[in-house]
Amino acid sequence: MSMCQPRFRRAEARDLDAIIALLADDPLGAMRERVSTPTDPAYVTAFTAIDTDPNQLLAVVEDEDGVAGCLQISFIPGLSRLGMWRGQIESVRIASRLRGAGLGRQMIEWAIEQCRALDCQLVQLTSDKSRTDALRFYESLGFVASHEGFKLAL
Amino acid sequence: MSMCQPRFRRAEARDLDAIIALLADDPLGAMRERVSTPTDPAYVTAFTAIDTDPNQLLAVVEDEDGVAGCLQISFIPGLSRLGMWRGQIESVRIASRLRGAGLGRQMIEWAIEQCRALDCQLVQLTSDKSRTDALRFYESLGFVASHEGFKLAL
Numbered sequence: 001m002s003m004c005q006p007r008f009r010r011a012e013a014r015d016l017d018a019i020i021a022l023l024a025d026d027p028l029g030a031m032r033e034r035v036s037t038p039t040d041p042a043y044v045t046a047f048t049a050i051d052t053d054p055n056q057l058l059a060v061v062e063d064e065d066g067v068a069g070c071l072q073i074s075f076i077p078g079l080s081r082l083g084m085w086r087g088q089i090e091s092v093r094i095a096s097r098l099r100g101a102g103l104g105r106q107m108i109e110w111a112i113e114q115c116r117a118l119d120c121q122l123v124q125l126t127s128d129k130s131r132t133d134a135l136r137f138y139e140s141l142g143f144v145a146s147h148e149g150f151k152l153a154l
Numbered sequence: 155m156s157m158c159q160p161r162f163r164r165a166e167a168r169d170l171d172a173i174i175a176l177l178a179d180d181p182l183g184a185m186r187e188r189v190s191t192p193t194d195p196a197y198v199t200a201f202t203a204i205d206t207d208p209n210q211l212l213a214v215v216e217d218e219d220g221v222a223g224c225l226q227i228s229f230i231p232g233l234s235r236l237g238m239w240r241g242q243i244e245s246v247r248i249a250s251r252l253r254g255a256g257l258g259r260q261m262i263e264w265a266i267e268q269c270r271a272l273d274c275q276l277v278q279l280t281s282d283k284s285r286t287d288a289l290r291f292y293e294s295l296g297f298v299a300s301h302e303g304f305k306l307a308l
Contacts, residue, residue: 032235046237081186083200126301147280147303
């Protein structure tokens, strides 16, 4: 297979198990996700919520072996900065068989283009401080770590 | 006036000029916003986008003198962590006449309750690293600065 021309598209319901497998294939995700047959209904409900929200774009990238990666973009309207829209990238995952092959860069560049096409003036994301490779990766793409990313578990 | 019982409510179109004034009344915001009569149409368009998105909640808090603060919560559906919803807080502003009086804490606690009521399992926000008072404030509310907050201007 070649990732020279990865195919990006909106995720469909038939991709759900492949996306869950990607989310679970990660040191942090392995503790948090539930890979099962049939698919846990919580994921089905969540997929519907994302898919029916016009300001959410859950996307997959495919190669000949199937789904190779996923990401989600949330398009967030706001008043500040003269009514600026933000594109927020979450849940970026790449199949372990393809890590280090440059696919991540293509995925983020594709996501940035989606944000630009919808007139977002800012793209934002947060990355766990323990993912040191990811931090370097986002800096190499021009992102600036100007903010602290605060989380509060409920 | 007393802020012992601030009144929180969903923002309405009639609050728009007061909210813009709050956004501009800040060292960073003063450079970014445009306070004018009539209201800049860009803000009106943005307000409509927020107000018609069921996953956005733009709120104001009032005292006897009018709008005393604002914030926006974005409710973001996701697949990870078994389909967890996140509540994301943005654009928290307090009138300068009321800063330091504890209103900010009441606003964030109110926002957290809105997230909890909609079954969010995580509340997140980013804060500019230059706003050192804000960083301490969010930590005092239990938020953990576990993530880097990356921004890319388009």
